[in-house]
Amino acid sequence: MTTTVPALQEPTERQEQAAASPWRSAWRNLRRRPIAMLGLGIIVLFVLAALLAPVLAGLSGWGPTDTDQSAVDPYLAGLPRGSLGGISGAHWLGVEPGLGHDIYARLLYGAQISLLVAFSAAVLITVVGVTLGVLAGYFGGKTDMLISRFMDIMMSFPSLIFMMALLSVAKDINRVLLLIIVMSLFTWPYIARVIRGQTISLKHREYVEAARASGTTSARIVLTEILPNLSSTIIVYITLAIPSLIGAEAGLTFLGVGVQPPTPSWGQMISDSYTYYKSDPMFFVLPCTCLFLVVLGFTLFGDALRDVLDPKGGNG
Numbered sequence: 003m004t005t006t007v008p009a010l011q012e013p014t015e016r017q018e019q020a021a022a023s024p025w026r027s028a029w030r031n032l033r034r035r036p037i038a039m040l041g042l043g044i045i046v047l048f049v050l051a052a053l054l055a056p057v058l059a060g061l062s063g064w065g066p067t068d069t070d071q072s073a074v075d076p077y078l079a080g081l082p083r084g085s086l087g088g089i090s091g092a093h094w095l096g097v098e099p100g101l102g103h104d105i106y107a108r109l110l111y112g113a114q115i116s117l118l119v120a121f122s123a124a125v126l127i128t129v130v131g132v133t134l135g136v137l138a139g140y141f142g143g144k145t146d147m148l149i150s151r152f153m154d155i156m157m158s159f160p161s162l163i164f165m166m167a168l169l170s171v172a173k174d175i176n177r178v179l180l181l182i183i184v185m186s187l188f189t190w191p192y193i194a195r196v197i198r199g200q201t202i203s204l205k206h207r208e209y210v211e212a213a214r215a216s217g218t219t220s221a222r223i224v225l226t227e228i229l230p231n232l233s234s235t236i237i238v239y240i241t242l243a244i245p246s247l248i249g250a251e252a253g254l255t256f257l258g259v260g261v262q263p264p265t266p267s268w269g270q271m272i273s274d275s276y277t278y279y280k281s282d283p284m285f286f287v288l289p290c291t292c293l294f295l296v297v298l299g300f301t302l303f304g305d306a307l308r309d310v311l312d313p314k315g316g317n318g
Contacts, residue, residue, distance in 0.1 A: 032306060041302030055114050059107040062093070066110075070092075070103075074097060093106065098274065111266040112271060113268075123247050126182060128236060131197060135149075136224055139205065141220075177261050178261065181251055205228065241300060242305075249293070255270050256272055272290060
């Protein structure tokens with residue numbers, strides 16, 4: 003008598019996708035989207051440029067605050083010598099009019115400031131917004147009323163005017179730290195409101211009711227049942243908030259209340275360059291292009307990530 007051993011069948015692609023974790027499936031779907039990969043590539047490029055700014059700037063031999071008076075013409079109001087803003091073997095992207103700062107080095111270090119402010123503010127906004135949003139949505143009642151009214155008050159402020167006022171008054175505090183705090187102060191209610199709504203929906207799900215009926219504490223329910231199901235919303239929000247924060251930092255610096263000279267910043271460079279857009283257009287074009295590209299990268303990747311992780315638009 004012989005025993006027939008059934009042949010092992012290779013798992014189908016659909017079965018593999020079902021067995022894979024949601025994050026692996028999301029990454030697989032993202033890789034199939036050229037726009038998402040383009041956005042991610044731009045993000046990685048600028049993040050590496052910011053992290054390696056001292057090394058990359060050192061290759062050119064110039065630091066962000068070094069000056070080269072020989073590269074500018076004092077008889078032409080300090081305009082760079084040569085064509086295209088003084089681009090040469092010594093200065094790969096030219097020099098700034100006046101003091102002759104190397105634009106290549108300042109763009110690299112400006113990326114550090116922009117990304118540091120944006121990432122730090124996004125983390126602070128997320129921590130505060132998610133904490134208050136979950137508390138309001140899960141506990142409801144007076145807790146929800148107090149937090150929701152506080153959110154309404156914060157959202158009613160004309161944020162740009164108040165940011166400028168606070169940044170102008172507090173001049174003795176580190177400008178980068180102050181930018182992070184002030185931008186977070188007026189931005190956290192937006193994610194808090196989204197998280198509150200989704201928490202209200204999640205707390206009535208069967209698995210949450212079962213955990214509550216079994217005597218599980220509220221803190222444990224929030225940590226093990228609520229927050230894991232909010233992770234995709236949180237990640238998408240952070241990805242889409244970063245380009246807005248980068249633009250806000252550049253805008254506030256452009257208006258003169260953000261990062262101050264000689265600290266390099268894209269907003270500061272744009273503010274200094276717009277008066278030279280006719281005589282030295284490269285000085286204006288280069289920081290604007292960097293700002294445009296990094297915002298574009300985060301926007302493309304964030305939109306694709308939202309479509310992959312939350313295809314129904316977060317209606318949960």
